[in-house]
Amino acid sequence: MFTGIVQGMAKVANIENVASGEKHERFQTHVLQFNDEWLAGLEIGASVAHNGCCLTITKIEGNKVWFDLMQETLNVTNLGALKEGDFVNIERAARFGDEIGGHSMSGHISAMAAITDIIKTEHNRTIWFELPEELAKYIIAKGYVGIDGCSLTIGDVAGNRFNVHLIPETLQRTLFGERKLGDQVNIEVDPQTQAIVDTVERYMAQAH
Template sequence: MFTGIVQGTAELVSVEERNEFRTHVLDMDDVMRKGLEIGASVAHNGCCLTVTRIEGERVSFDLMRETLRLTNLGGLKVGDRVNIERAARFGDEIGGHAMSGHVICMAELVEIDEAPDNRRLWFELPAEYARFLFEKGYVGVDGISLTIGDVRGARFSVNLIPETLARTTLSDRAPGDRVNIEIDPQTQAIVETVERVLASRNDPVR
């Protein structure tokens, strides 16, 4: 489990390409690596990956075909940075919202509204996921727990304070970029449960 409170960013220093398979090697500092072991879970732009090798400051992670299909990680190149969060532990403060690290889709950044001390980003989801968007609801954007501002069909906005911009890669995002999206699991469960109940009531067989 993750909380959506990104702990920092890490640089991608090596990419090993194979057939529909990738290995990413990140340069992780001492704080990020403290207590890290092979088999541990680390979220990269909100996608849960498993540590496969640790060599000093360099930590390796394997990306399977499904990960490359659903997330923006397959488009990264050496020198890019990713948002990093270590798996939550019992007793940790939950400053964001509970997240699984399972990316449901990507969204396109379509508009940026600048203000002196904050920034509003507008994203567009694939239409089939618009039903999970609610004003003041939660969403995971590249692993960051954010509150939804406005909703307009399949588009939604989030408002970023300077600390979020300084700590994450969202400060570098430009229109046309694609980000990883994790829908709040509770919201998804409620919406899908209501849909099933309504469908069963309208089923002529019943």
């Protein structure tokens, strides 16, 4: 389980399983450079969220940590587009007794969404996203959504588009500070909202 409170950004030091200069589309191993703080108590088999996607540690050597990515992960998340030298938002799995500053997240990505507008003001930034139509019913104003692993409060909603408002701390600590129009971000809809909406839909279908 994750809380959506991103701890920082880790650099992709190496992408293994690359043949003839082309990344393998079915399986890759990403090697990330961790700082000393993130390494404390870290073990092989532990879970770490990369841009909100839960991955398992397969190897640790010094400050480098290895993660395997299967075809499904490469296809449905923005991790498949990463290049060596890129950065990802990092969150280690929550432990019992940790403060839940965001909202409960599974690390299972629902889909990707494109950034369609970025509005900059003196003290914050508003970013608009467009996501697949089938997920729009789970996006509710003032509800929660996970975007690239960040737990964020939904602002305005217009059809299958919605926005969030970001403070300077979020822009500095996460990839949002460098995101551009057209970038694809990972979306995890709030599981509680999804459960309620799906349950109501099933109830209404049975009632008819």
